[in-house]
Amino acid sequence: MKEDILLEVKNLKTHFITSKGTAKAVDGLDFVLKKGETLGIVGESGCGKSITSLSILRLIPSPPGKIVDGQILLHGKDLVEMSDQEIRKIRGNQISMIFQEPMTSLNPVIPVGEQIAEALRLHQKLSRKQAWEKAVEMIRLVGIPAPEKRAKQEPYQLSGGMRQRVMIAMALACTPEVLIADEPTTALDVTIQAQILELMKDLQRKIGMGIIFITHDLGVVAEMCDKVAVMYAGQIVEYQTTANLFKTPLHPYTQGLIGSLPKLYEDQEELQIIEGTVPSPYDYPTGCRFADRCPFVQDLCRNQQPEIIHVEDSQQVRCWKYTDQWKEELVKEEVIL
Amino acid sequence: MTKSIAIEEATELVSIRRKLRKEKRQLFFRTIGQNKAAVVGGFIILFYLSLTILAPVLAPFDPFEIELEDKLQGPSTEHWMGTDDKGRDILSRILYGSRLSLAVGFSSVLFGAFFGILLGLIAGYYGKWVDTIISRSLDVMLAFPGILLALAIISALGPSLINVTIAVGVFSIPLFARIVRGSTMEVKNLEYIDAIRTLGANDFIIIFRHIFPNILSPIIVQGSLRLATAILSAAGLSFLGLGAQPPSPEWGAMLSSGRDFLFTAPYMAIFPGIMISVLVLGFNLFGDGLRDALDPRMKK
Amino acid sequence: MLLFILKRLAQVVPVIFGVTLVVFLIMQMVPGDPAIIMAGEGASTETVEQLREDLGLNEPLHVQYFSYIGNILQGSLGNSLKNNQPVLDEILIRLPITMELAFFSILITIVLGLTAGIISAVKPYSVSDISVMVVALLGISLPSFWLGLLLMYTFSIKLQWLPVAGWDSFAHIILPAITLGAGGAAIVARMTRSSMLEVIGQDYVRTARAKGLKEHTIIYKHALRNALIPVITVVGLQFGSLLGGTVIVESVFAINGLGRMIVDAIRTRDIPMVQGGVLVASLVFVFVNLLVDVMYKVFNKRIDLN
Numbered sequence: 001m002k003e004d005i006l007l008e009v010k011n012l013k014t015h016f017i018t019s020k021g022t023a024k025a026v027d028g029l030d031f032v033l034k035k036g037e038t039l040g041i042v043g044e045s046g047c048g049k050s051i052t053s054l055s056i057l058r059l060i061p062s063p064p065g066k067i068v069d070g071q072i073l074l075h076g077k078d079l080v081e082m083s084d085q086e087i088r089k090i091r092g093n094q095i096s097m098i099f100q101e102p103m104t105s106l107n108p109v110i111p112v113g114e115q116i117a118e119a120l121r122l123h124q125k126l127s128r129k130q131a132w133e134k135a136v137e138m139i140r141l142v143g144i145p146a147p148e149k150r151a152k153q154e155p156y157q158l159s160g161g162m163r164q165r166v167m168i169a170m171a172l173a174c175t176p177e178v179l180i181a182d183e184p185t186t187a188l189d190v191t192i193q194a195q196i197l198e199l200m201k202d203l204q205r206k207i208g209m210g211i212i213f214i215t216h217d218l219g220v221v222a223e224m225c226d227k228v229a230v231m232y233a234g235q236i237v238e239y240q241t242t243a244n245l246f247k248t249p250l251h252p253y254t255q256g257l258i259g260s261l262p263k264l265y266e267d268q269e270e271l272q273i274i275e276g277t278v279p280s281p282y283d284y285p286t287g288c289r290f291a292d293r294c295p296f297v298q299d300l301c302r303n304q305q306p307e308i309i310h311v312e313d314s315q316q317v318r319c320w321k322y323t324d325q326w327k328e329e330l331v332k333e334e335v336i337l
Numbered sequence: 338m339t340k341s342i343a344i345e346e347a348t349e350l351v352s353i354r355r356k357l358r359k360e361k362r363q364l365f366f367r368t369i370g371q372n373k374a375a376v377v378g379g380f381i382i383l384f385y386l387s388l389t390i391l392a393p394v395l396a397p398f399d400p401f402e403i404e405l406e407d408k409l410q411g412p413s414t415e416h417w418m419g420t421d422d423k424g425r426d427i428l429s430r431i432l433y434g435s436r437l438s439l440a441v442g443f444s445s446v447l448f449g450a451f452f453g454i455l456l457g458l459i460a461g462y463y464g465k466w467v468d469t470i471i472s473r474s475l476d477v478m479l480a481f482p483g484i485l486l487a488l489a490i491i492s493a494l495g496p497s498l499i500n501v502t503i504a505v506g507v508f509s510i511p512l513f514a515r516i517v518r519g520s521t522m523e524v525k526n527l528e529y530i531d532a533i534r535t536l537g538a539n540d541f542i543i544i545f546r547h548i549f550p551n552i553l554s555p556i557i558v559q560g561s562l563r564l565a566t567a568i569l570s571a572a573g574l575s576f577l578g579l580g581a582q583p584p585s586p587e588w589g590a591m592l593s594s595g596r597d598f599l600f601t602a603p604y605m606a607i608f609p610g611i612m613i614s615v616l617v618l619g620f621n622l623f624g625d626g627l628r629d630a631l632d633p634r635m636k637k
Numbered sequence: 638m639l640l641f642i643l644k645r646l647a648q649v650v651p652v653i654f655g656v657t658l659v660v661f662l663i664m665q666m667v668p669g670d671p672a673i674i675m676a677g678e679g680a681s682t683e684t685v686e687q688l689r690e691d692l693g694l695n696e697p698l699h700v701q702y703f704s705y706i707g708n709i710l711q712g713s714l715g716n717s718l719k720n721n722q723p724v725l726d727e728i729l730i731r732l733p734i735t736m737e738l739a740f741f742s743i744l745i746t747i748v749l750g751l752t753a754g755i756i757s758a759v760k761p762y763s764v765s766d767i768s769v770m771v772v773a774l775l776g777i778s779l780p781s782f783w784l785g786l787l788l789m790y791t792f793s794i795k796l797q798w799l800p801v802a803g804w805d806s807f808a809h810i811i812l813p814a815i816t817l818g819a820g821g822a823a824i825v826a827r828m829t830r831s832s833m834l835e836v837i838g839q840d841y842v843r844t845a846r847a848k849g850l851k852e853h854t855i856i857y858k859h860a861l862r863n864a865l866i867p868v869i870t871v872v873g874l875q876f877g878s879l880l881g882g883t884v885i886v887e888s889v890f891a892i893n894g895l896g897r898m899i900v901d902a903i904r905t906r907d908i909p910m911v912q913g914g915v916l917v918a919s920l921v922f923v924f925v926n927l928l929v930d931v932m933y934k935v936f937n938k939r940i941d942l943n
Contacts, residue, residue, distance in 0.1 A: 057847055059843060059846055059847060061838075088849045088850075088851065089849060090849070091846070091847055091848060091849030092847060092848035092849040092850075093849055096847070096848075097844075097847040099840060099843070099844060099847075101840055104839065104840040104841060105840040105841055105843070105844045106841055106844065107841040107844070107845065107859050107862075107863070108841070108863065109862045109863055109936070110858070110859070110862070118848070118850065118854075118858075119848040119849065119850075122848075122849060122850065122851075123849060167844075170844075170848070
């Protein structure tokens with residue numbers, strides 16, 4: 001099954017070195033993306049999920065940002081070690097990205113067709129005419145009517161939903177193996193959102209790429225993803241299949257997140273919220289980063305950081321609750337009491 | 338909604354605002370102290386200010402004394418910057434000239450700032466037709482390219498340094514007025530101004546006690562940058578023979594007479610030019626630094 | 638778009654009237670009697686009185702203003718007090734010279750300013766950036782008349798590469814154009830730098846990077862086009878100070894343009910000449926500003942609606 005692995009991230013650390021100190025935005029990340037699979041990365045804003053996505057294509061503004069440790073392996077080749085020229089050949093070709101803000105992510109003074117075609121000319125060495133025809137073809141593929149006309153227009157002439165379709169067309173033009181979608185539907189209306197998600201699933205079936213789907217919306221995760229990594233304060237705290245995640249969330253943070261979702265068929269007095277705030281990336285606590293907000297917190301949690309542990313075969317969690325030490329701790333407490 | 342603000346609430350809003358302003362001021366002085374450009378510019382300005390005070394002490398010769406047998410001597414140990422075509426010591430003249438440049442610069446900017454701020458406050462606060470009339474008039478003044486408006490004024494008043502001061506000052510009015518108008522319109526819509534009004538303040542108090550202190554920073558920045566331009570323009574007009582008249586040691590006028598001896602005595606034109614450039618540089622540095630300190634957004 | 642141009646034109650008309658009014662009023666403030674100046678010293682009282690009548694100086698102020706406007710509309714800017722020739726004729730000889738100087742100066746402002754600004758912005762805080770910005774700071778601090786003299790001394794007197802003064806060949810244009818364009822170039826360079834830095838931080842530049850485009854393409858195709866938009870306005874404003882600057886630069890290099898004409902006319906108290914010169918220069922500036930505004934609108938349309 002090893003050959004199915006498209007992208008493997010190992011111990012990724014992206015830090016921002018500023019005059020205020022070092023912000024550990026991404027602090028030791030491991031995950032795997034397989035062919036045709038959709039991996040969700042969820043978390044609150046500021047948890048490092050967007051920095052993760054930018055790190056993969058090495059788009060972190062530097063300085064102050066820097067990948068200080070770890071590997072990002074595409075078919076076993078490390079993107080972190082690549083020269084600028086090599087990574088440029090990967091960008092938009094083998095790995096593509098869709099950004100959150102379709103309003104500002106397209107260049108306002110260049111016709112959208114040209115914005116799609118330039119990547120085709122660059123990576124697939126198409127002629128000007130071929131690239132343009134392919135661009136028009138892509139615009140048709142993402143379901144925009146009158147693609148010939150639209151291709152010649154500039155972004156301000158397109159609606160928000162259409163612009164995001166154009167972004168998708170642009171990202172998929174060179175049939176990438178990996179698509180990173182960073183909150184692709186957050187800025188859109190709910191109906192448009194559903195259409196765009198449907199389109200992405202449809203195109204994934206056609207092209208067969210792996211998708212890394214970054215979002216803060218568990219509803220979108222449920223709809224789109226095969227596996228989910230839950231991020232908190234620069235680390236993955238839980239990593240398992242989507243179905244299991246909703247059935248048996250392990251980490252108290254995940255439980256909180258799911259608890260805060262409105263449920264359609266259950267009587268709910270009120271939605272749960274997670275009390276407290278996220279620790280500053282400049283100054284993480286020594287122990288578990290969620291300790292201050294965790295309802296189950298023990299001394300152990302505050303003193304030492306938990307490692308990722310495998311609970312069941314495919315369930316991973318970063319929490320002391322699922323360790324032997326935790327049981328000992330509880331026993332000790334009972335003895336004292 | 339305005340009326341519904343209770344008195345205590347309003348008083349509190351006002352005091353919060355005062356405290357905020359004080360904090361902002363403290364922060365400003367701290368940032369400006371860290372801004373290298375502003376510090377360097379400030380030192381240059383201080384240096385020139387001290388020259389104006391110390392000129393009589395420092396000047397080795399009488400700046401007006403004509404010694405024709407000493408004319409057009411190059412720089413030497415006796416005459417550090419040489420002598421001019423009338424045998425006067427250039428260094429002494431330059432030292433005395435710093436008074437003229439600074440005086441013209443400051444007075445013209447104060448002149449322009451006074452009328453500009455007044456017009457800007459009125460236009461921004463009252464809006465409507467008052468604003469329309471003032472703004473259109475400012476547009477007309479800005480329709481004159483560069484120093485041409487100053488030239489037209491001088492042609493009416495006659496060439497002299499005082500008239501140059503007025504002319505350059507008039508030219509600054511629309512620039513101050515525009516900035517003040519914009520800031521006033523922003524500030525007057527703040528909730529706290531409503532609060533003051535419920536406390537019974539009249540327009541005069543609102544404008545001068547409450548709006549004006551809030552829009553000082555852009556005025557100060559503009560003032561510093563305008564000083565640079567005003568000194569340049571005034572020197573330029575004197576260079577054209579429309580400002581300070583000989584034998585005045587005004588730098589622009591000195592440069593103008595130096596031009597005739599560019600072949601034989603280039604130092605006559607060089608030293609006054611350096612003096613003007615460094616002073617203008619000082620004000621530009623200071624103004625840039627001020628702007629960065631006051632407007633963190635502009636800092637890259 | 639057409640509507641915008643018409644609206645903008647409608648705004649220009651009152652400005653032009655305002656300009657004529659200001660010019661007219663300033664000239665009214667001139668001490669001394671134009672009729673006496675024109676008649677010359679020692680002319681008889683009757684001659685002066687006759688001249689006053691002919692010039693309409695006995696009419697009330699507003700009548701004089703309307704006849705002034707009327708004359709302008711008929712293409713007359715009055716006659717020179719010095720040689721009684723039509724002011725407009727003299728201006729039409731001088732204006733092309735000044736416009737030529739202004740054209741080459743603005744060319745230097747744009748080309749030099751943009752190049753320097755881009756060099757700076759591509760590698761912020763590098764040695765090249767800092768040196769460009771230091772030179773730009775000097776550029777806005779040097780008085781043009783001094784820069785002109787320095788250039789003249791270096792290139793005309795010492796090196797003898799270029800003519801000292803005058804307006805006969807292309808070589809004559811070089812130094813005055815550099816002198817006049819340098820200050821604007823410095824301002825454009827600073828503006829381009831900050832505009833570029835802002836654009837480089839935009840989402841669409843990140844998108845361009847994510848596509849794998851080369852840095853060169855990103856800078857020149859994706860960033861520069863957007864960064865230029867605010868620079869257009871600055872260039873337009875620079876044209877104004879540049880027109881004003883011709884007054885000084887033409888005097889330094891002894892060029893017989895409109896600027897020098899105005900200065901000479903002030904010295905000889907030739908009021909109609911000053912009036913006409915200032916008016917025409919202002920009209921040119923108003924027109925250029927109109928053009929710049931329309932250009933800005935055309936380029937900015939896309940961004941406005943974002």
